[in-house]
Amino acid sequence: MNLLDQIIASKKREVALKKRVISINQLENSDLFNAKTHSLSKSIINSPFGIIAEHKRRSPSKATINHSLSVEEVANGYQNAGASGISILTDSQYFGGSLEDLIIAKASLNTPLLRKEFIIDEYQILEAKANGADAILLIAAVLSKEEIKSLSEFAHSIALEVLLEVHNLEELEQSIMPSLDIIGVNNRNLKTFEVSLQNSIDLVTQIPTDFVKISESGLNKPEGIELLKSLGFQGFLIGENFMKTDNPGAALEQFINQLKA
Ligand SMILES: O=P(O)(O)OC[C@@H](O)[C@@H](O)c1c[nH]c2ccccc12
Numbered sequence: 001m002n003l004l005d006q007i008i009a010s011k012k013r014e015v016a017l018k019k020r021v022i023s024i025n026q027l028e029n030s031d032l033f034n035a036k037t038h039s040l041s042k043s044i045i046n047s048p049f050g051i052i053a054e055h056k057r058r059s060p061s062k063a064t065i066n067h068s069l070s071v072e073e074v075a076n077g078y079q080n081a082g083a084s085g086i087s088i089l090t091d092s093q094y095f096g097g098s099l100e101d102l103i104i105a106k107a108s109l110n111t112p113l114l115r116k117e118f119i120i121d122e123y124q125i126l127e128a129k130a131n132g133a134d135a136i137l138l139i140a141a142v143l144s145k146e147e148i149k150s151l152s153e154f155a156h157s158i159a160l161e162v163l164l165e166v167h168n169l170e171e172l173e174q175s176i177m178p179s180l181d182i183i184g185v186n187n188r189n190l191k192t193f194e195v196s197l198q199n200s201i202d203l204v205t206q207i208p209t210d211f212v213k214i215s216e217s218g219l220n221k222p223e224g225i226e227l228l229k230s231l232g233f234q235g236f237l238i239g240e241n242f243m244k245t246d247n248p249g250a251a252l253e254q255f256i257n258q259l260k261a
């Protein structure tokens with residue numbers, strides 16, 4: 001079993017347990033559930049570089065990245081630096097995140113928030129809304145076409161946008177459908193952790209124009225962003241490059257300044 005299979009197997013157990021602790025009714029009655037959402041896709045297109053900056057304490061491929069800063073500090077730093085969106089990893093077992101991180105980020109921000117999670121069940125989409133997310137991630141590598149359809153339509157029914165992550169042409173062709181807002185090409189293969197910008201370069205022309213296009217993972221050089229932008233990407237999801245510093249917000253600001261230069 002590869003790591004991605006292990007993550008999904010433990011996610012299934014986690015969701016089953018959580019359903020017994022917090023009911024759907026409780027989620028739907030939470031204050032944030034009925035709060036107005038902000039459009040991540042619009043925020044990306046309305047900005048010259050559309051950077052979604054990620055809060056990420058650790059990852060299976062890198063172990064510790066940054067455990068010393070509060071999510072509040074990181075998220076505020078990102079917002080002040082001009083992030084178009086902020087991605088909050090909520091998986092605890094492999095990434096050291098939590099839904100509480102999302103609530104804390106939401107409390108001080110008006111930048112669109114992405115719940116970064118391995119979503120396999122509608123329950124997690126309700127949780128995303130109840131904890132302040134504006135958008136959810138769906139990963140094509142772990143979902144069937146039918147699942148992507150029903151989960152994305154469900155997200156739209158509660159005013160959340162959907163980022164679909166693909167890693168190769170097969171995944172893209174199988175899963176493209178109108179109920180998606182943003183298509184993200186992951187440069188990291190979640191099964192082997194290999195990173196290559198070539199994934200983004202190869203797939204960009206295959207993504208229909210009606211979707212916002214973003215490139216994800218392993219991005220750490222302004223030149224890479226400029227190249228990908230010239231090929232048609234409108235947004236960029238970046239975590240480790242900022243999180244590995246003592247001041248992720250300042251690192252983002254510096255990165256954006258280099259892009260403008
Ligand atoms: O830290 P990086 O290399 O800049 O990558 C950010 C983001 O793309 C990555 O965390 C990610 C992309 N898809 C995911 C799916 C699950 C967990 C994490 C991810």
